[in-house]
Amino acid sequence: MKQTIWLIALMFLSFTSLAQEKIIVQGTFPNIFIQHKVAPSETLYSIGRLYNFSASQLARQNNMQENDVLSVYKILKIPLNKNNFTQDGQSGENEVLIPLHHIVLQGETLFRISQNFGKIRIDFLREWNDLNNDVIKTDQRIVIGHLKVDKKNASIVAERIINENSKNNVTAQQENTDEQPTKKQEVKQTETKVTEEETTPIPITNGNDDEGFFVSNYIVNNENLAIKTGTAATFKSTSGWTDRKYYVLINDIAPGTIVRLTADNNRSICAKVLGALPEMKENKNLLLRVSNAGAAVLGISEKNFPVKVSYPK
Structure with missing residues (x-):
């Protein structure tokens, strides 16, 4: 009642x-x-x-x-x-x-x-x-x-x-959010799209220890961290190129959670979970998709790439 x-x-x-x-x-x-x-x-x-x-x-x-x-x-x-x-x-x-x-x-x-x-x-x-x-x-x-x-x-x-x-x-x-970099006019103001990247992300010149805007919100406690590994791909987003805000789509992690992504080259970023991966054939064998600006900071140019995700349990 x-x-x-x-x-x-x-x-x-x-x-x-x-x-x-x-x-x-x-x-x-x-x-x-x-x-x-x-x-x-x-x-x-x-x-x-x-x-x-x-x-x-x-x-x-x-x-x-x-x-x-x-x-x-x-x-x-x-x-x-x-x-x-x-x-x-x-x-x-x-x-x-x-x-x-x-x-x-x-x-x-x-x-x-x-x-x-x-x-x-x-x-x-x-x-x-x-x-x-x-x-x-x-x-x-x-x-x-x-x-x-x-x-x-x-x-x-x-x-x-x-x-x-x-x-x-x-x-x-x-x-x-849609602000674009002055030297990267090729990053168009379009809706975020889950498709295979047709263009190679342009690496951003950042220090190795610059993990992005959300790093201060990442909870570091090794005893309470969960880790997943798998294959990642990218999605197009206008965010991240200037504001250093990177996003991921991943299943079984609550939206809003800050996660750390680490590539095989040991570069890492902290990103916010937007939501789950949409159910479509392109996502069948993927662990996650990361915004293309985040992939650029990781130094990734491949369409699919291995990644490790750590996040609070």
């Missing part, structure tokens, strides 16, 4: 916050969308389940491949259609409705907004926005429909959907 009350309270707080931090619809009807901030270990499959979309549909919307690995803080477009969007205020038994807003442009009227967003009933617009008449102001936030979310996913969506207050912060974070 206490657990049920806690869950209800948590959901209430989440959606009270969302009511204050308005979610703005992007695009032009009917091709409208909202945005989702990727969290560690999320995939197109898990995100698709939150919004009633298949991984292939989300991949097409975001110019990606279905099995691409998502970089943390990446912003994904979530299309709005009959699967997850309603303009009649009706929800299913296990659904909650999250209001979605349009920012009133200069000269727009309530009638014009109604027409521009699929001929919404004017009385619905008045009801959703507590309007006593049809007078609206430039820059006013007007509810034009609702996102339909399964109750069990409500708190996750509330945390990761982009609203007015989070958008600028996330954009700044993403720009910092």
Whole structure:
């Protein structure tokens, strides 16, 4: 009973916050969308389940491949259609409705907004926005429909959907994460992708004892260290080239764990676990994938290479 009350309270707080931090619809009807901030270990499959979309549909919307690995803080477009969007205020038994807003442009009227967003009933617009008449102001936030979310996913969506207050912060974070080296313009700002590397990573000139940004978070206690050895490959990432933040995809180690990777040449880096290896044939015999910047610091140029991983038990 206490657990049920806690869950209800948590959901209430989440959606009270969302009511204050308005979610703005992007695009032009009917091709409208909202945005989702990727969290560690999320995939197109898990995100698709939150919004009633298949991984292939989300991949097409975001110019990606279905099995691409998502970089943390990446912003994904979530299309709005009959699967997850309603303009009649009706929800299913296990659904909650999250209001979605349009920012009133200069000269727009309530009638014009109604027409521009699929001929919404004017009385619905008045009801959703507590309007006593049809007078609206430039820059006013007007509810034009609702996102339909399964109750069990409500708190996750509330945390990761982009609203007015989070958008600028996330954009700044993403720009910092995607910063590129001035002398390595060939490292393109693309989504992180689990594919075989077609290009050889360019080694970075670092001291042998520079293991990267996460070295200070690595827990060194030989009695409590677990060690795995196996074959590694790389994945493309814009992170690490300037900020020295290296990432790995590996099974059976919790996301967020800091691990140490050691190559046969005795070079090592400390990297953060993003999540598990996606289930695909390219990963069948792999222990892990490391971001290409990390592989460069290890002095690796081969497509596949042996590696030792040490991490806290």
